[in-house]
Amino acid sequence: MNFVALATVIAFTLACAAGAFVLRNLIRSVLLLVGAWTGIALYFLAAGAEFAAFAQFLIYVGAVSMVALFAVLLTRGGRPGGDAPSVAPSRSGRLWAVLAGAAVFGVLAATILRTPLGTSGSPPAPLPVREFGRELMGAQAPALLEAGVLLTAALIGAVVLAAPDKPKP
């Protein structure tokens, strides 16, 4: 991907993310968030990480967005043409919001600055999916298993919670 295309993708992603924050209509915000997630997937694609790009699109656009939209539809903000309920934040609320945002930004910035990033001239060759799978099943297997067990437990828990109660004798 050339520089212009990459810059367009980045601009699109940032614009969508900013729009998601600014808009008062929750549905439009979530749809813009979907645009931002799509932009991130395109960025992965540009970096040669096909698997991560498609997985990002499948999970975030295909699943997470659905859950977010479903949750929003159950609120007042989900009404067609309706905006989110307008509640003026208090002075202390604003202060806490700024502090929390600054803390998150600080942690992220510190992590990025401390991480040694390879800056060799030639871009790395794309990793074949088979190799990617071997890596996940080899060195990264414990982390993958932990995440898998956690998600499966959450899934079973959700099904059990949603299942109807047994009739009392």
Added chain:
Amino acid sequence: MTNLLIIVVLVGFFAGLFAVMTWAERKLLGRVQNRPGPNRTGPFGLLQPVADGIKMLTKEDIVPQDCDRVLHFLAPVVMVAFSILTFAVIPYGRHWVPVDLDCGVLYFFAVGAGTELAVFMAGWASHNKYAVLAAMRALAQLISYELPLLLSWTPVVMVSGTLSAQGIVLAQAGWRLGFIPRWNVLTPWGAVGFLLFLVAAVAECNRSPFDLPEAESELIAGHLTEYSGFKYALFFMAEYFGMSALSAMAVTLFLGGWGAPLPGLAFVPTPLWFLGKLFVLLFGFIWLRATWPRLRLDQLTRLGWTGLLPLCLINLIAAAVWWAGRDWSGPGQIARWLVTGACIGVPLAALLRRNAARHPRRTYAYAAA
């Protein structure tokens, strides 16, 4: 230039197939319901799709005053665009793969997920109660069936060792006992996976008996209520594109793709085998629509979460056992079939028994009388 030609041929073929399918579906539904179906335009009503096309193109495009105009316009465009993108990675023949991606199967389902969003966009943007209800139904349905759909083909990837669609077809090449194809559907885990995939695919396409978002008798036309003319036709087209793409992927994953069913028939050009299998599955979609009543929303979600999902997880374990026994020989192979079959059969029987106890067979007053 070659890529452009491939795109034109693919889109042209599936657009033609869409036209033929609309005619075939109406004819078949007519046959099932003991009526002639379309029979006025051309011989056997064959020109009906042309008449429908002209009607759709010339109809007024009505946009509700209070709707979200941008999303109302974007929804059909997004739906058709993503539907067409799914055709890119299907292996239509031995050397007929438009784009042989290393993770083609993942691409297919990732892109397909975009169409679900379009249904929601259409429903919400229409500013209509029926359409919003349809959007909510569509989301509930998609949340319930996306996971079983993904888990139903995971064993195929696990056993084949590749995410490439062409690689999966090649992994099913060869014969057992000299004449039985090594298609995934002809294994214990593959047969169950195939059925699970088909059920989840019908739900993902919003086709009957899972057509709750459209539900003419309850929601007028659901998310399509406020659409007319060409935009309506685009939704219609996307539905058939989605059905064709998922059927094509089912052929690729479970039915050996473009492979011949018998060793002596390998001389037939491979795309013909692919098309033959595709048409059989498309016929199944129409047959289902003709014979199955629509589910209620609670039945639909219950089937997804307490039926399909546990079965998918069990099938995954069975496929793991099958894969573990890949090097067994002689009596080991018989043991492999038996153990894999038991891995699925025993929990399946327990699940069916439990469901039968919970939901006794209904008796209707008119039937008992």
